[in-house]
Amino acid sequence: MAANWKMNTLPGGAGALVEEYGDEMLCGNPELVVCPPFTHLAALGLTLGAAGCLGAQNCSEHLSGAFTSEISAAMLRDLGCRYVILGHSECRLRNPMESLRIPEKIAQALAHGLTPIYCCGEDLPIRQSGAELDFIARQLADDLPPELKLNSHKLVIAYEPVWAIGTGKHASPEMAQQMHVFIRSRLKDMMGIEAERTRILYGGSVQADNAAGFASQTDIDGVLVGGASLKPADFRAIFGAFAAKGQ
């Protein structure tokens, strides 16, 4: 389970929001990853970092140097991060060069002990034209670097159809399951047997009232949650649906 707070909340309120999630979620099964804005990482590093469940929302493809405004994987690790979201569609859409940088970003993350939560997903015209499987196959082939062959157990994939993000129009659990099976089969072809262990999350308008449907699908290992992760009661209900899956 991963919470993507996007550009929401203030640093001073981050600790309180996490406290509202409750101890059960922070120490629980399924594993939880909280990805707040960069400005909140230092404050949350002491608690979530120690628990191994702090993540960032992006990182630079560079090691260090004259890259004004960028944040390196080493900096994130030093703040206690264990995860980093890479390739989110909101970053890809805002910055046309973002997609080209993803292989280097994944390589930087792995080199610094961060587990990438790599996002892929088709937009509405691609889904409507029926070309979503070809599109996702291309995204995986373009974005995943060769280093992953040795580290694929450290990769988390998030299938996030762009048309489902923040729209309230989520994919049906069956639709998501079909795509997750496809993604796993592509990973197997690209990386071999390790792909069996790769966790594949669904993201896009996951809510308290639809989480159980996603949890019921064999290949949906978890969810990447945006808006509902800012509402502790809703997020706890989503967590509960996946906790039940693990039993």
Ligand code: 13P
């Ligand atoms: P919503 O859950 O708000 O649709 O956002 C999904 C997402 O983009 C998570 O990364």
